[in-house]
Amino acid sequence: MGGRLHGGPSRSQVRAAEGPEVLAVGRRDRFFIVITTFNRAGYLSDLLDSIAVLDPAPEALVVVDNASTDTTAAVIGAAQDRLGALPRPIALHHHALASNVGGAGGFSAGVERALAEGAQWMWLMDDDVTAVPGAIGAFGPWMDKYDALVGRRYDTSGEPFFWQHNFSSFLGLHLPVRGDVFAHSNEFSTNVGCFEGMLVHRDAVASVGLPDPRFFITWDDAIYGWLIALKRPVMYVNEFVLHKVRAQRSVDLLIRHLNDSSDLSRFYVMRNRGLVAQYLRANGCYNPVGFALGTALTAAKELVRLVFVEKTLHGTGKLWAGWRASRPILADKQWQPMPELDL
Known part of the structure; x- marks a missing residue:
């Protein structure tokens, strides 16, 4: 497996003029994945398998277990052993909740835990997706410029999944944007988020706070992206980073x-x-x-x-x-x- 994502030597040690040795953190270091799951052990297992082969690899995962009653705990335990045994080990933090607080509450708890563990970047995702092997490296060039990113997804048939919106503050509603938003550029400035693959820097999180658990489900990610966009750019980028794996009627x-x-x-x-x-x-x-x-x-x-x-x-x-x-x-x-x- 290749090295972790970095712009220079990762975590190189530097010495202050006077004082103890400290660790320099590069712009692309301390990349965490934050997953919220509830009673989808099969999907979660596939997602964790896809994370095990990411190259570059994340530094760590936070898996928020929303009080699942299936075999989720066993899946997480097996993944901890597997990821910890890799040549470049990936830490898996099992964040078990006492009750189901919904996706919104799960991501709020997950981001808080990731920050406590030292995360600089947090890639947020549901349990019913899998990661594209080179996804973290694909994000890299935009991580040098922006603090909030949303990558593209494949649908269950392998076709591009439609996700391109702008939030209308007049209507309080995110509306689809017509046409090919990548016709002339590989980045599209938006003002909504999507917790099925949104990547956020700790500076963006600090500026708006944790995701609001009061939403329980739905609207939480759209509003979170809108809040961030009031203060800094949110970019939808022309890189496929996730596969949707749960079939839905549409x-x-x-x-x-x-x-x-x-x-x-x-x-x-x-x-x-x-x-x-x-x-x-x-x-x-x-x-x-x-x-x-x-x-x-x-x-x-x-x-x-x-x-x-x-x-x-x-x-x-x-x-x-x-x-x-x-x-x-x-x-x-x-x-x-x-x-x-x-x-």
Whole structure:
């Protein structure tokens, strides 16, 4: 296996004019992968296998186990032994949670743990993907310039997965961008994130705080990318770094694909509109008329998903329940965003 990703000698030792020996950290050093998993031991095993052959390799992994009840713990234990026995060992930190706090809570805990372990870069991903062998090296040139990156993904059939959006603060909604965003450049400036492969530097995390666990699932990554983009560039780059491995039903809407969902997601996609509104308010971007329109468009998209992808109307009650649950959040005068971090 090749060396770790670095711009010069990794962790070269330097001596201060007066004082103890310290370690110099290069721009590309201390690369961690942060995975959130829940009851998908089979998918997780495949992902960890793909990480074992990454070249360059990460320094460490943090696997957040959202109180799984399947064989996830055994899979993580076996991977710890395997990764630790590599010629260049990769540390695997098993971060077990007492309860399922959703993807949002998992990534919040995972980023916090990675920072505590000394991470400089954190590549965030769900458990139902696998890594492209040269992915970390592919990120390298952009890591020298930016603090927040999203790479491209292959879908389950090996074709490019559509992901190119911009967040409209007027609507409180991320909208697909038409056309080939890489027609004239290998980088596309966006203002949303995606926790299925977003790479963030500790400086970006410090500026906006940890991912907000109050989202539980959905909207958390979009808002996190938007918050970062208010302070520094977020770049979607023309490098394929992940494979999606979980097959989903979908419908082609020409501009984008719409995948199947779940009642849990339907509830939270509407409930979390309250959190989206609060973040807009906190940053002076909330327009009640535009936001109401964005909420209506969100509900309409979910109805289209039900009818054309899942071919049912069962689930509309979850949309209504989620919208009702969003109202107290939106009306909360004491609400505060996640605090910045002093790193």
